[in-house]
Amino acid sequence: MTYGTGNPPVAISAARAIRSRQELRSALEGPRREGVSIGLVPTMGYLHEGHLSLLRAARVECDLVVMSLFVNPAQFGAGEDLNRYPRDEERDLRLAAEAGVDLVYAPPVEAVYPEGFATRVEVGGGLTDVLDGDPARRGPAHFRGVTTVVAKLFNTVGPDVAYFGQKDAQQVAVIRRMVRDLDIPVRIEVLPTVREPDGLAMSSRNAYLDPRERERATALSRALRAAEETARAEGLAAGLAAAGAELRAAGVEPEYLEARDAENLNPVAESNGRPVLIAVAARVGGARLIDNVLIKP
Ligand code: AMP
Numbered sequence: 001m002t003y004g005t006g007n008p009p010v011a012i013s014a015a016r017a018i019r020s021r022q023e024l025r026s027a028l029e030g031p032r033r034e035g036v037s038i039g040l041v042p043t044m045g046y047l048h049e050g051h052l053s054l055l056r057a058a059r060v061e062c063d064l065v066v067m068s069l070f071v072n073p074a075q076f077g078a079g080e081d082l083n084r085y086p087r088d089e090e091r092d093l094r095l096a097a098e099a100g101v102d103l104v105y106a107p108p109v110e111a112v113y114p115e116g117f118a119t120r121v122e123v124g125g126g127l128t129d130v131l132d133g134d135p136a137r138r139g140p141a142h143f144r145g146v147t148t149v150v151a152k153l154f155n156t157v158g159p160d161v162a163y164f165g166q167k168d169a170q171q172v173a174v175i176r177r178m179v180r181d182l183d184i185p186v187r188i189e190v191l192p193t194v195r196e197p198d199g200l201a202m203s204s205r206n207a208y209l210d211p212r213e214r215e216r217a218t219a220l221s222r223a224l225r226a227a228e229e230t231a232r233a234e235g236l237a238a239g240l241a242a243a244g245a246e247l248r249a250a251g252v253e254p255e256y257l258e259a260r261d262a263e264n265l266n267p268v269a270e271s272n273g274r275p276v277l278i279a280v281a282a283r284v285g286g287a288r289l290i291d292n293v294l295i296k297p
Pocket of ligand 1: 167193194
């Protein structure tokens with residue numbers, strides 16, 4: 001097997017989905033013995049430029065790039081969009097190959113959660129019971145689903161580096177905590193949110209938006225830009241107020257719109273020299289959208 005950034009690039013069966021953990025492990029065994037660096041990009045597929053930015057970074061930095069493609073039922077709540085989550089594996093495999101991915105791991109649900117599966121990996125406390133994990137909203141079960149599957153992926157792939165998007169800022173904080181707490185030997189790389197030209201954060205769920213909703217959805221990024229500008233000039237409270245006004249003007253009711261310490265997600269009134277995350281979630285038509293901005297001191 002050939003892999004890596006070699007020039008000229010040598011294609012391996014990049015566009016073939018590997019379904020079993022055993023097959024993936026044996027594909028990685030030789031390279032690992034040779035000491036190549038392995039990058040992992042976990043995704044739920046329906047790839048867009050946000051995913052591709054992670055794949056490209058992995059391609060540049062690692063000898064061998066693994067992309068996982070798995071719509072993880074454990075992170076969807078009852079009544080959420082698991083059954084209609086957009087899927088197009090053929091296109092994903094093509095785009096992954098074009099981005100230079102070496103191996104795509106796309107296991108069936110039964111392979112990840114076989115009969116008798118009973119273990120959960122849970123990051124407790126203030127990282128998972130606020131914002132997206134607020135019990136009155138999506139609930140901490142969402143992150144339990146995320147950390148359980150990401151821990152399994154880390155165990156299966158054994159990556160040196162794993163790539164995540166700042167778009168899911170709370171997910172990043174939770175995964176960093178899990179990696180530290182469980183001594184998982186992986187470096188977490190976080191890349192900036194990739195946006196459409198009009199500011200909308202790219203998301204597989206944008207596919208749910210009809211043209212009018214798509215237009216309204218731009219209010220989220222507009223609100224965050226207003227929040228950042230106003231917060232820098234007049235403080236966080238004014239920033240949040242400015243963001244709220246943008247959302248209201250577009251008829252978008254936020255599920256949450258909050259300023260939090262970027263690392264521990266504690267509520268903050270002012271930045272006090274630490275990075276602050278302003279995060280928003282809102283339903284626009286049939287899509288539940290999230291976005292955030294990181295305000296560095
Ligand atoms: P998903 O397929 O939505 O689970 O996302 C897989 C990875 O891509 C996660 O680490 C996300 O944070 C990241 N991601 C999703 N959307 C974007 C975006 N617009 N910009 C950067 N990364 C993203």
